[in-house]
Amino acid sequence: MNEEIKTSNIIRGCWQLAAGHSQQNMDIQPILDAIESGFRTFDCADIYLGVEELLGRASKAVTEKKLRIHTKFVPDLNCLQKIDRKYVENIIDRSLKRLQVECIDLVQFHWWNWEVKNYLSAMEILSELKAAGKIKEVGLTNVNRKYLEEFSERFDVASLQAQVSLFDRRVERGVGELCRKKNIKIFAYGSLLGGFVSEKWLGKGEPQAEQLANRSLVKYKLLIDSACGWEEFQRRLSILSELAAKYDCEIANIAIAALLQAGRADAVIVGLSPQNFAAQNRSLAKLPLLEPQDLQEISTWTCNLPGDPYDEERDEKGTHAKVMKYDLNAQ
Numbered sequence: 001m002n003e004e005i006k007t008s009n010i011i012r013g014c015w016q017l018a019a020g021h022s023q024q025n026m027d028i029q030p031i032l033d034a035i036e037s038g039f040r041t042f043d044c045a046d047i048y049l050g051v052e053e054l055l056g057r058a059s060k061a062v063t064e065k066k067l068r069i070h071t072k073f074v075p076d077l078n079c080l081q082k083i084d085r086k087y088v089e090n091i092i093d094r095s096l097k098r099l100q101v102e103c104i105d106l107v108q109f110h111w112w113n114w115e116v117k118n119y120l121s122a123m124e125i126l127s128e129l130k131a132a133g134k135i136k137e138v139g140l141t142n143v144n145r146k147y148l149e150e151f152s153e154r155f156d157v158a159s160l161q162a163q164v165s166l167f168d169r170r171v172e173r174g175v176g177e178l179c180r181k182k183n184i185k186i187f188a189y190g191s192l193l194g195g196f197v198s199e200k201w202l203g204k205g206e207p208q209a210e211q212l213a214n215r216s217l218v219k220y221k222l223l224i225d226s227a228c229g230w231e232e233f234q235r236r237l238s239i240l241s242e243l244a245a246k247y248d249c250e251i252a253n254i255a256i257a258a259l260l261q262a263g264r265a266d267a268v269i270v271g272l273s274p275q276n277f278a279a280q281n282r283s284l285a286k287l288p289l290l291e292p293q294d295l296q297e298i299s300t301w302t303c304n305l306p307g308d309p310y311d312e313e314r315d316e317k318g319t320h321a322k323v324m325k326y327d328l329n330a331q
Contacts, residue, residue, distance in 0.1 A: 001269040009260050010284060011041045011070065011187060013269040015216075017050040023050060025147065029086035030195040035065055037281035043161075043187070043269050045072035045108075046091055047329055054086040054096035060100055070187075071095050072105040072161075073126065076329045080116040088125040091329065092134055108161050112314070114147060123155055139187075144308030145174040152182045162309040164188035164265050165197070166236070166255055167227045170304040170311070188265035193220040195271075197255050199244075202237050215323045222319055226312065227305050236301060243298070247288035254298075257287045262299050 004300050017027075031042065031054060044051040052071060059067045073091060075083055085174065095104060103160055109126060111119045126138050139159035140151060160179055162196050164171045192198065194216035212218050224233045240251045248253065257266050273280050306312060313320040 009267050010039065010256070010287075011043050011267050011269045011297070012039050013043045013050045013189060013271045014055065015045070015048050016271050017048075017054055017274055018051050021250055027274070028054050028058045028061065030272050030274055031055065032061065033061050033277050034272055034281050035067070037285065039281070039284075040066065040190045041068040041267070042272075043076055043189075045073070046095055046289070047074045050080075052095055056100035069099060069101075070139075070161075070283055071099070071104060072108045072110055073122075074110045074329060075112075075122065077112040079329075080111070080113060081117060081142060083122050085125050085128075088122060089129060092126075092129055096134060103133055104135050106137045106139055106158060107135050108141040108159065110141045111143075113316075114314075119147075120150070120154065123151060125156055142144045142310035142314070143175075144311055145178055146308075148175060148178055148184075152178070152184065152326040157182065157184050159185040159187055159266075161187045161269070162221075163313075164259060164309075165191045165193060166240075166258060166298055166301055167193060167197075167233070167303060168223060168230055168305060168309075169264075170303075170307065170309045173308055175266065175309055182263050185266040186264070187267050187269055188259055189269040190220065190223075191256060191259055191265075191268050192252050192270065193223065196220055196224065196233070197237065197240070198251055199241065202241055202251070203234065218323045219313075219320065222323070223305070227288075227303050229300075236298075239298065243290070246294075247287050247290070249288055250283055253283065253287050253290055254290070257286075257290055258295060258298050260287070261295055 004263045017030060042055055046052065053070050079087065082208055093109065096102065107126060109123060126135065129135050130138055137158035139161065140148065141161040143151065143160060148160065160173050162175065164186065171186065176186065189309050207221065209221065211220050212221060224230060237318055244251045245283060254271065259265050259268055269283060
């Protein structure tokens with residue numbers, strides 16, 4: 001795998017480094033190791049507690065290497081009705097301070113409830129802050145086709161961060177086509193289902209929610225239940241394991257390579273582990289070039305999830321709502 005592919009098509013996601021996500025102390029070493037391994041683009045959010053500060057410290061520690069940092073603007077659910085310029089600008093200014101930069105490379109906008117209609121005015125404020133030089137590009141996250149169309153008709157949308165994997169193909173129901181038409185880059189997250197797509201879970205019995213170590217695993221177990229079920233998930237994981245042996249890499253590498261080669265995403269966001277980050281960083285430098293027949297076999301897997309990206313997760317009365325936290329910006 002050459003340097004261009006490694007640095008431009010893999011984004012290191014930093015949610016696992018957030019306070020409260022794991023028992024590990026918050027530390028910049030995983031980020032510094034990723035930088036040393038050749039990665040230059042990192043994803044975070046204003047609601048990933050402590051992560052913007054970590055990236056700010058890391059970028060100052062490696063001033064000879066230019067980093068690209070993507071953050072998010074995620075207003076709290078109970079604030080949506082009263083969002084104004086002061087609210088938006090205060091959060092962006094806070095991100096600028098935490099990241100220790102004068103201009104944020106990319107701010108990705110998330111909106112919890114489409115029934116609260118002032119999402120366009122919030123996007124307008126972000127666009128004004130872009131014009132003022134505080135933001136370089138504005139993107140979206142977790143937006144279905146209907147609202148992506150509405151946003152892109154009025155604003156310059158640089159990217160869409162969406163949940164895309166070999167098990168979640170909802171982006172193919174129109175969102176991906178619209179992104180290509182509008183020249184909007186797709187940044188895929190959840191491609192490894194929070195760690196389920198790995199050797200660790202191969203051949204394992206179906207876990208109960210209380211056995212799972214964090215909210216990410218609970219969330220993606222719900223996705224597996226809806227997308228294909230545990231028995232079919234294990235069958236597919238076994239196929240990925242056989243391919244990993246063939247290409248002398250890990251299961252995760254096959255899953256990531258397949259998405260990139262099939263053109264389902266412009267980049268894949270891979271979570272940066274606070275525990276085994278050194279081995280993970282080295283492993284990601286070995287994405288294989290899959291043979292056409294292998295790519296075809298795993299690219300045709302069906303997805304039983306209904307609707308567009310994030311439609312099911314957005315339902316406040318649905319099963320996913322119990323693992324969501326809607327008010328992290330207040331902290």
